[in-house]
Amino acid sequence: MDEEIGRPRLVVQTNSIAETDKEMPGIRKNEKISYRTVGPFFIIQLVKPGNLNALEGEDYIYLGELLELADKDPHVYFTVLQSSGRFFSSGADFKGIAKAQGDSSIEYASETSKWLSNFVARNVYVTDAFIKHSKVLICCLNGPAIGMSAALVALCDIVYSMNDKVYLLYPFANLGLVTEGGTTVSLPLKFGVNTAYEHLMFNKPFKYDTLCESGFISKNFNMPSASSEEFNTTVLEELGRKVEGLYLPSCLGMKKLLQSNHIDSLNKINSMEVNESLKYWVDGEPLRRFSQLGSKQRKHRL
Numbered sequence: 001m002d003e004e005i006g007r008p009r010l011v012v013q014t015n016s017i018a019e020t021d022k023e024m025p026g027i028r029k030n031e032k033i034s035y036r037t038v039g040p041f042f043i044i045q046l047v048k049p050g051n052l053n054a055l056e057g058e059d060y061i062y063l064g065e066l067l068e069l070a071d072k073d074p075h076v077y078f079t080v081l082q083s084s085g086r087f088f089s090s091g092a093d094f095k096g097i098a099k100a101q102g103d104s105s106i107e108y109a110s111e112t113s114k115w116l117s118n119f120v121a122r123n124v125y126v127t128d129a130f131i132k133h134s135k136v137l138i139c140c141l142n143g144p145a146i147g148m149s150a151a152l153v154a155l156c157d158i159v160y161s162m163n164d165k166v167y168l169l170y171p172f173a174n175l176g177l178v179t180e181g182g183t184t185v186s187l188p189l190k191f192g193v194n195t196a197y198e199h200l201m202f203n204k205p206f207k208y209d210t211l212c213e214s215g216f217i218s219k220n221f222n223m224p225s226a227s228s229e230e231f232n233t234t235v236l237e238e239l240g241r242k243v244e245g246l247y248l249p250s251c252l253g254m255k256k257l258l259q260s261n262h263i264d265s266l267n268k269i270n271s272m273e274v275n276e277s278l279k280y281w282v283d284g285e286p287l288r289r290f291s292q293l294g295s296k297q298r299k300h301r302l
């Protein structure tokens, strides 16, 4: 990292930002998630609006791999998460959960072994990638985010919203799960302990007012009739203007310092959360409830 400090080319002029859209080596493609670099921004976009950008375990792993790619690129200073359609992401894909339940690719010695592989390893990996990410994480909330995806949003450094219809829902109590993705730490930190309790215990969405009052959303772009693409473009243009003339290594230095405030507690809770959750998966309650969700017998109160 230190080698990069002082490299004059890192002082970025926005009007010279060129979209590279280059093919990056060493990473597979994923039809639900695209990525590209634009100047100092590494942009990751969820592009499966048809199922409200629900993600399977492999997709979450892919997100983690992309963060690693952004981490390694010395020209990248900001990792920007964007989405498409009316939701940012509806969380874990219930079809993916059913697939994991019926996973016969390996002869697992036990249910514990199966869920260590299908839940614990994946969940801990992607959460860790967000916790330790060295670039400034910016989330462009085009719509609501749910579950694991909402947990990852809560690990971002800056969150922008497209309008006042956005909300975050952590429906762990409705799905027979416990807090995951660092939410045991991130939600009390960002909303206060009692507000986090109220929303987690009673499966209550964090609506726009709470997101604003708490400072979770830094700016609402207030584009009620725009498409998510228009919103994404507007945010990126504004970010381009904001970084103009900045000495970008300072941003990474400050990210490292700010991150040091909570990284130890997040690392600790990442492991505690998945280990606590494992027994719920082995017992099977989340599977029953995800299946009800898939067949529309169960709904979240919104």
Ligand SMILES: CCCCCCC/C=C/C(=O)SCCNC(=O)CCNC(=O)[C@H](O)C(C)(C)COP(=O)(O)OP(=O)(O)OC[C@H]1O[C@@H](n2cnc3c(N)ncnc32)[C@H](O)[C@@H]1OP(=O)(O)O
Binding pocket: 050, 051, 052, 054, 055, 056, 057, 060, 061, 090, 091, 092, 093, 094, 095, 118, 119, 122, 123, 126, 146, 147, 148, 149, 171, 175, 177, 293, 299, 300
């Ligand atoms: C890293 C390890 C991975 C494993 C992690 C396991 C832990 C779990 C973490 C979580 O993320 S918990 C949260 C899971 N997600 C949900 O509970 C949300 C489920 N969806 C809904 O409640 C509703 O769809 C909605 C988001 C409230 C939207 O309702 P609305 O009425 O507006 O739209 P729908 O008609 O319901 O949905 C449109 C379309 O999208 C499909 N879809 C929505 N969510 C999911 C999903 N999570 N998985 C798969 N598909 C989803 C929905 O079925 C519809 O499709 P069609 O029926 O039109 O084909």
